Amino acid sequence: MSLTKRTTAFMAFIAASALTLSGCGGGASSADPADSNPEGEVVAREISWLLSRPADGGVITAMEQIADDYAKDHPGFALNLITTPDRPSYIQKYETLAAANKLPELFDTDATPFAQKLAEQGRMMDVEVLLEDLGLADSYRDAALNYQRFDDGSLYMVPFEFQLEFFWYNSALLQSAGVEVPKTLDDFPAMCKALREQGVTPIALDGQDQWPLERYMAYYPFRMAGPEYIQDLKNGEASFSDPAGKAAAEWLYELGQAGCFQEGFSSTGYADAQALFTSGKAAVYNIGTWELSNLATEALDPAVRDSVATFTLPTIEGAVTADNEYVTPSGIGMAVNAQTYDPLVRDFLAFALEQYPEIYAATGALSPTTTAQTTIPADATDLYASSIQQADEVGEAIAMPWDTQLDPATNTRLQQELTLLVQGDTTPDEFVATMDAALQENTDD
Template sequence: MTRPMRRRAALVPIVASAGALALLLTGCGGGGGGASSAATQFTYLINSENTTIPGQLTALADDQCKAENTALPLKVETVPQTNLDQKLQLLAGQNSLPVMYAAGNAPDLTKTLDKSGNVVDFEKALTDLGAIDDIEPAAVSTIKALYGGKFNVLPYQYNIEGIWYNKQIFADAGIEVPQTWDELVAAADTISKTGVTPFAASGEQGWPLTRLVGDYLFRDLGPDALQKVADGDAKLTDPEYVKAAAAVADLGAKGYFGQGVGSIDYDTAAQQFLTGKAAMFYMGSWILDSMNNPDANKIGSDNVGFMPFPAVDGGKGSIDEYPANVGLPSTLNAKVYDDKVGAWLGCIAENYGSAALQSEGSISGFKANTEVTGVAPLTQEIQTTISKSTSSVLWFEALFSTKATTTSQTNAAQLVTGAISPEDFMKLVQADLDN
């Protein structure tokens, strides 16, 4: 994921076509170009839009990983994200993938590369290096959920999602942080009577609304709720799944998203919260840049709280399972993995988390193993939350096809405005999943 955000267009997934994947498998099959030779450089292919990860690795190469860099010098190569999948397919077909590379815009491409022997098994590699404990368990959980139970990408980026709330609005209304869905609805009702919009949300993007549907399902039916749909063991049109869409639609029917939610874009929704016009904002931790920016955050970062999506009474899910994603992850080429590459991997695992947090305030799925100072309190709060978490869930469309994802997100606003019923919303998405 995948952060399906307009502001972070560099991370929007682009699914490789079935034909392209078939060609990739053919190119990497038994008649391919033979085993890759040992690497002479630690080459890294990444999308050109991402400058944070290369910058951090370059800094490590000059400091904590200097010895590893002397043995195998870091060399960063870039390609526009829109061309990434095509480039990976071409290189794989030529048996010429670099040592490390951005893993593709969709999990299916990485799974295909894995089948053709181009992806390192990080559970084994990091265990062999004694570095498996340098990875946050929640990040491993997210990766395995996305990649068919395998730990085969590195979490240079890691985001959890939840509800940001205005502490002052809550205090003025006498509201405690909701622990259950019913308490959340009651809080929204109390807030709406004060003239403040309970929830800021972008109907134009759609996914901030469908996230709520997915989270309700995870809390009600358990963390495997959408895996069952992907496996064909359940359908979105089943009554217990429609219930989740109905719960979110009811928020809209009561006016809790305010006026004109269907025409509100991401930036406007964020501004509503950051200027105190809305009490709550469901969003991922990538919003921390804005939360910590006094020019953008007019309510003040010390007035912002973060809570998990609440429990559903009688539900099978846990409030401690945060929806999460790993951005556009990277992986290592198994065909050139050797002791020198392993040394780099061990050094990255030990040092990247602290270095990125210290220099950029950037949260990753690597543990911060050394003391970090001067980090914004909100960022530190999220980092601590991640460190305490042992498992995670995905998001509503994580396992959907591209077509079903588009249908879901383009119809989200109609769901909360009452233009379509919860039953019809789920029917539309399930129809694309069935085809």
């Protein structure tokens, strides 16, 4: 084992040990995570929110406005936003503070095994109970809440977003190549070959950030085995060598052999990948509705604007999930620290969660609730409204992004091996063997 790997493993062990100890005593609060309405006066003070969101994004902008409005009637109140947009750095900070029992009143987290351990230790408020107590539970989209749930169905995070992930495509380029929108995932290689013959990049991919390629790894297993596969995989109860995992590896290898992604995709960043599509050089681009302002408004190049359309995740023969079930994330959730929860935190959350949907939807984004209607920009194309409408038509099962599910070590190795697999530097069998070994090592740890 390398020095770097030994150091990483040691630090992970220390963090895990500290987390275990901090849940057993030393300053841990005896607050009841289900006691959402504690007795006492609302005494204004500064509260903090540890978050991993763009500083100029809609969520933070809306919450800053709400906090300012709340402070007008509660002198002395302030919401301190501790922002770390870079996700790996954020996770390190979040887990370190959790291990030291120093998390602030509010903090961002995905529904990871680490977060579930915090919940099991009584360190996070039960959001299901909180929303019911505030009379807001029925206003949230089922899919938005379900994305935040742990595998056992419990809910400890509040969603602030709702997104749909589509395959955006240039209908003119597909037509010129004589291909139709793929009906199944197995239609992708043939589509890619036909587009390549026309000198067109089939699929634009941000390979530099790695998570977009990891989305493709999730697709075949979701259709073949449902959302349970990734749940079992992260818990060490399934393997990459299972039929769903092998099928995914073989499909991704085929995509690579068919030249589906641009040359040098592994070093292409987010903006450059999007530019390939918006300039008409690539035929397909897999991204979410957070890009509506760039892909469904007059900001889009007029040369391609009328040709842009979308399709959702194709199916496979014998699929166990429905056509209207695909990647519908509600982003990283906000947890409420049970150890610092008091009448002020409850009162602020009651105010904020009531005001938030309308303010957020006014920015042109999809609210996690059904109570706020998204404001369609004046320069929007028809695709903007039709994309928003699909939010009311999604199914129950969600294709969870694997980077929010797997432990950091396995996830990092998976992202590295996926690039090698698509580039043809490793075979599906080699990929599966490597990932099963990594999964076993990290699950054992």
